[in-house]
Every structure is written in C-alpha cells, then in structure tokens.
Amino acid sequence: MKKIFSKYSAVIASAILLTFTSCNDLDLAPTNKFTEDNYWTSAEKANMVLNMAYSQMYNNDYFFSTEALSDNIYEGRGSSSEKAISSGQADASNGRFANEWKNCYEGIKTCHTFLENVDRVPDMDDVLKTRMVAEARFIRAYLFFRLTTWFGDVPLFDHDLTLSESKEISRTSQSDVLAFVRSELDAVASVLPTKEEYADEDIGRITSGAVAAFKARTYLYSNDWENVVTNCETLINSDSYGDYTLFSSYEGLFLPENEYNDEVILDLGYVPSLRTWGNYYDLAPLSVGARVNQMAPTQELVDSYVMLNGKPIDVTGSGYEENDPYVNRDPRLTATVVYHEFSWQKPDGSIQTIYIQPGTAPDESAAVDEYQGQGTNSTSTGYYMRKYYDPTSLASFTSGLNLILIRYADVLLMYAEAKNELGEMNETVWNETIRAIRERAGFTDPEALVFDSSWSTADLRSIIRNERRVELALEGLRIFDLRRWETAEDALNGYPHGAQYGDSSIDDGYIRLDQRAFNPERDYLWAVPQSQKDLNPNLGQNPGY
Secondary structure, rough: OOOOHHHHHHHHHHHHHHOOOOOOOOOOOOOOOOOOOOOOOHHHHHHHHHOOOOHHOOOOHHHHHHHHHOOOOOOOOOOOOOHHHHOOEEEEEEOHHHHHHHHHHHHHHHHHHOOHHHHOOOOOOHHHHHHHHHHHHHHHHHHHHHHHHHHOOOOOOOOOOHHHHHOOOOOEEEHHHHHHHHHHHHHHOOOOOHHHHHOOHHOOOOHHHHHHHHHHHHOOOOOOOOHHHHHHHHHOOOOOOOOOOOOOOOOOOEEEEEHHOOOEEEEOOOEOOOOOEHHHHHHOHHHHHOOOOEEEEEEHHHOOOOOOOOOOOOOOOOOOOOOOOOOOOHHHHHHHEEEOOOEEEEEOOOEEEOOOOOOOOOOOOOOOOOOOOOOOOOOOOOOOOOOOOOOOHHHHHHHHOOOEEHHHHHHHHHHHHHHHHHHOHHHHHHHHHHHHHHHOOOOOOOHHHHHOOOOHHHHHHHHHHHOOOOOOOOOOOHHHHHHOOOOOOHHHOEEOOOOOOOOOHHHHHHOEEEOOOOOOOOEEEEEEEOOHHHHHHHHOOOOOO
C-alpha cells in the first residue's frame, strides 16, 4: 500500500474551517479565521491544517488544463476559460483568472492560519514545529510565485488580513514579490530535511531539495542565468540537499509503482480511494473506456520529437518517412502521445491497437477512436494523450497516481539552458545534462548524443528549448517557457494543427484547428479579476484589459 503522509486529512481540516468560520469572499484574501479556542490542542490538529495547505498548492485540473494554454495541446470540446484565453477572447471576467487568484489566496490564508496559531499548541515538539512552520512558509512562497508569474504585480502580505485591510490593499511590484519568495526559500532551506531524512510516514513532504529546485525555477522565469546555475549546482554537484538522479525509465517515471523515485523532487500527492483524480476519463482513447476527448496533442508537438539520429524531421538526412511518420522517432513520443495504430496496454496487461486514421478500424468498437471531425466525441487532432495514464486506475479512470511538479530532469534542463545563455556550454555540461536525458529516453545513435563543438549558442538554444518541450510535455510547463522566452506571440498566434487527416487542399491535409490569438501588448500578463476589482478598486488593472 502506498505510504504517504495524510494529505487527505485536508478534507477534514476543510470541514473544520467551514464549521469554525464564516467566509467573506474577498477573494483577494479570505478573512475567515478559526474562532474555537480549543482547536489548537494537538500537533495532529495543526498538521491537518498544514495538510490542507499542501492540498491548495496546486490541483490536478490545473495540471492538465494549463497545458492547453500552450501549443502542445488543443482543446476540442466545450468553451472553457482556457479556450477563451488561447483564442484571445479573455477579459477580466474570465473564470480561470478569477479562480487562479482566488485559489492561491485561499491557500495563503490557510498558511497564515497555521503560522499564526501553531504556537498555541501545548507541549509541541520544537523540532517538529520548526519543520512544519518551514513547510507552511514554502507553500506560501509557492503560491505567491504562482500569482506573480501570471499576474505580475499582486498584493503581498505576511499575515492574515482584516476585512478592512483586504478592501484597501494595493498591489506590490513583481520584483518585490519575487524578493519575498526567494527570501522565504532562503529562510527554510536549512530547516527542511532532505528526502532521505524523512520517515516513511512523511514521504512526499517538502524537502530542502524542493527548495533548491524551486528557487532555481524562480530565477529561470526571470532569465537570471547565474542564479539558475548556482541553485541547480547545489543539486547536481552535491547531495547535501538530497541525492537526486534520473530514473532509469522515462515511461516508468510516470507509473504508480515508481512513485517517490529519486528523480521526483516535488509532487502532488494522491491516495487511491482517499484523494484521487480522474482527468483521463476525458483524455484517453474512447475504445479503452474514456467518455469523450476533451483535449489532445497537436501536430506541432508531435513534430517536435526528433528522429533517433537526433535530427529534426524536416532536416535533410533525418530519415523521416511521411508515409510512416511515427517510426524511428524519439522514444518519448510513444510514452507521451497516442497516434494511429498505437499499442495501448490495458490494466489486465493485454494490448489494444488504437485506430485513429479514418476508415481503418477493423470493427465498430475500434472505430470510436477514429478522427471524425471537429465537435465529435473522438479526438479533434488525430491524437490522444498517454503520459500519466495510470494502468491501475479504477472505473472512470479514477487514479491515485501522484502528479510531479518538479523533477531532476528539469533541474538538468534549467542548468543546460543557463550555461548556454552564459556562453559556458561545453561537452562536459552537455554530457551531464542533454546527453544524460537522451540516453535515459532511449537514444543510442552517437549523432543524437555526442556534443558538436561547431554548434553556436543559437544552435544550442534551439536544441535545448526543444529538449525541454519533449521531455516535459503534458506537465503544464510549456506555457511558462513560451512566456519567459517571449516567443508566445509566434507560437500562439495562427492555426494549430492535427494529423494529416484533413482536407488536402488546406495546409497540406493537416487538420486546421481553431485559430489562436496572443497579443504581446496584453497577454503576457493576466487580467486582475473583475470580481476582485469590484471588492477593492485599489488593485488597478494590467494593460490591455
């Protein structure tokens, strides 16, 4: 049975919050607080509130839907908030804007509730209290970073606001928010244990390694290359923050039997039957039990997977065959994307062939996965998703599989990118980063693995950026890369595409999907939600909204 600290007790803590409090929907900073003097009577009760904060760091719906904001995924059904954003039609009333703001500040509220009350617990072990306080401070920093990444300037505060304060507070500059986030991370780095120092029942809690990796990410998103290098090196060149390495199998990295392996630095914890997610019910092929296909990989993502010789598919001598497009490709393609005649392994170990090209299925039951055009139940792109499919999942794809937020491969990729931007990429750095990641993926051809000293910084930039795309595909990170590279106006404008099952007179037969729109004068920041401005006019608004 999976060993994990009881994050699911957040459900109990949530009920307690509702019992003890009334909520004023700021939603900027919910002002509800515990009023029962007898709640903070034990470390166990304090831990329940902290576990609630863990559950508010992120959620499975955002994990998958955030990818649909990028060029990796196309949302083919419905009219979600993310679809409005990607089509350039979002305004300050957009639901994702409002919920991201609300959810983050609710989590910050929980952290403040914990931090301002934990000292009331009688006879609490000082070492335990110090560690739990550090965990809460990390979560608070994580949430403020989410906010400032999306919205830029946001209200910053280090205590539970009163109702009057919440209606008057102004936004703090992004630079000051980032300074606060990094100072908090510095403060807790030496307090939190490494992953090896936690007891089995606490596996999955925030570690000092997570602090180092997350801090590197905060600098990555600021293109602060020297600090990216410094923080990555604390994990690459030393085990003082924990011993991390690439897991032996790329496909196996995302399977339940390999949870908490040495590549995982921070994840969202789920427990079968206690805390689960079921997004694959609307992502997997229909013939293996899915309900409909809500969103699917784009042709642009599929095309980014190079050949086994390391060459892009559109380069002379790559060996790419348009009539057999999925052979001799980067093995991560098969671990991530379901394409025509994909061999899908079912929970009982049997293999089912997925037929997607129209008119190829041998029978009616297999034909449900075929591309049938836009607005149907099947795929809109000619592809389905595979990464994070849990073969042990129950009915309706209910899964207790953890979702990884930060892993060691990302640290290596951050390091490689930063060293290249500093003009310090060499064979040694290449071998410990890109080569190691490709070897783990299954590449063996020297052309894909050996460093070429004739590559320019621009050549390497293209290789490293593409490597990030395929290695981290469907993990919700692509949109942040496009934003920090300031290439979103190129990648997110125009028509995305699906497989070559469309009208041959349009885009060479590649399915033309709904047009995307990205305004660089506006869309690099999200709108302050209108619901928040109605509560507090001092918040102002980002340009263009």
